[in-house]
Amino acid sequence: xxxxxxxxxxNDLKGLKRTANSxxxxxFSDYEWIVIDGGSKDGTSEYLTSLEKQPDYWCxxxxxxxxxxxxxxxxxxxxxxxxxxxxxxxxxxKDVLERVFSAIPDTDIVYCDAVFKGKNNSFNISYPDKLTxxxxxxxxxxxxxxxxxxxxxxxxxGYSTDYKIxxxxxxxxxxxxxxxxxxxxxxxxxxxxxxxxxxxxLQEAKEERERVFEELLPEYVKPLLFNxxxxxxxxxxxxxxxxxxxxKPLIRASIVLxxxxxxxxxxxxxxxxxxxxxxxxxxxxxxxIKFSDDNYDAKxxxxxxxxxxx
Numbered sequence: 501x502x503x504x505x506x507x508x509x510x511n512d513l514k515g516l517k518r519t520a521n522s523x524x525x526x527x528f529s530d531y532e533w534i535v536i537d538g539g540s541k542d543g544t545s546e547y548l549t550s551l552e553k554q555p556d557y558w559c560x561x562x563x564x565x566x567x568x569x570x571x572x573x574x575x576x577x578x579x580x581x582x583x584x585x586x587x588x589x590x591x592x593x594k595d596v597l598e599r600v601f602s603a604i605p606d607t608d609i610v611y612c613d614a615v616f617k618g619k620n621n622s623f624n625i626s627y628p629d630k631l632t633x634x635x636x637x638x639x640x641x642x643x644x645x646x647x648x649x650x651x652x653x654x655x656x657x658g659y660s661t662d663y664k665i666x667x668x669x670x671x672x673x674x675x676x677x678x679x680x681x682x683x684x685x686x687x688x689x690x691x692x693x694x695x696x697x698x699x700x701x702l703q704e705a706k707e708e709r710e711r712v713f714e715e716l717l718p719e720y721v722k723p724l725l726f727n728x729x730x731x732x733x734x735x736x737x738x739x740x741x742x743x744x745x746x747x748k749p750l751i752r753a754s755i756v757l758x759x760x761x762x763x764x765x766x767x768x769x770x771x772x773x774x775x776x777x778x779x780x781x782x783x784x785x786x787x788x789i790k791f792s793d794d795n796y797d798a799k800x801x802x803x804x805x806x807x808x809x810x
Contacts, residue, residue: 502530502531503580504534504577504581505533505585508538508573512540514588515693516587519590534555534573535573536570538562539562574650589644589690589691603685605683607683608681611647612684614642616692636669636673640672645692652680665705666705
């Protein structure tokens with residue numbers, strides 16, 4: 501079995517029918533379809549029972565959230581690859597799986613492109629061929645257009661159920677940090693409906709992402725990343741460097757980072773790397789600049805100052 505398509509649903513019979521039609525119309529046949537319904541009261545069970553060709557596995561029972569449902573689906577999967585196609589979302593064309601699996605490489609994750617559809621418009625998103633941790637500080641890839649090795653999901657114990665909205669994004673971040681291989685196929689795989697939880701509860705999603713960074717980053721980085729006093733001091737330090745050395749390409753490149761404190765926080769590692777390179781290559785000996793956090797005391801952040809001559 502090459503592919504397990506896992507669909508989670510809850511009180512979305514209309515959307516589930518759209519998803520089911522797109523799956524059943526595929527010219528590719530080496531797949532199984534798994535439906536995990538959270539105990540819907542809208543006729544979902546009756547609909548699934550009435551299908552001439554029912555899903556290879558389905559259940560309708562209460563669960564504790566979308567990622568618990570996805571993990572349940574994973575536990576019943578047999579495919580080499582998994583695709584999480586939620587209720588309401590649909591495969592873009594009848595031959596899209598055939599095209600993907602005629603070109604799919606032996607890797608960990610294969611991510612494709614998607615069309616996003618709102619109430620009044622739709623737009624295509626094509627992703628870059630190379631993904632980095634910096635990319636995921638601002639963006640994500642489309643879960644419904646991403647094929648993941650089932651073995652990788654099992655080794656990762658599925659998706660974290662500590663988050664309601666961003667556990668798939670958390671998985672991308674973890675796998676990037678672990679050096680897992682992401683490969684891009686420039687094929688539009690799905691039509692993604694912009695009415696799901698991740699598209700409508702944006703503030704909650706943002707807060708969860710910040711929690712993910714707090715969870716995953718090393719302990720010694722957290723005070724630097726999330727302490728406002730430290731961040732303000734860093735921002736002032738960079739601005740002073742700009743004033744002195746604005747004509748230097750390295751400093752000019754960092755202006756974008758220093759303009760927005762939130763972005764500086766998200767790119768602290770890059771800022772420290774830029775500062776260290778700046779020290780070593782240009783001005784350390786001449787100006788005795790010391791770019792470090794040696795004076796930072798997490799218990800007394802208000803006492804923090806940068807060691808610099810300006």
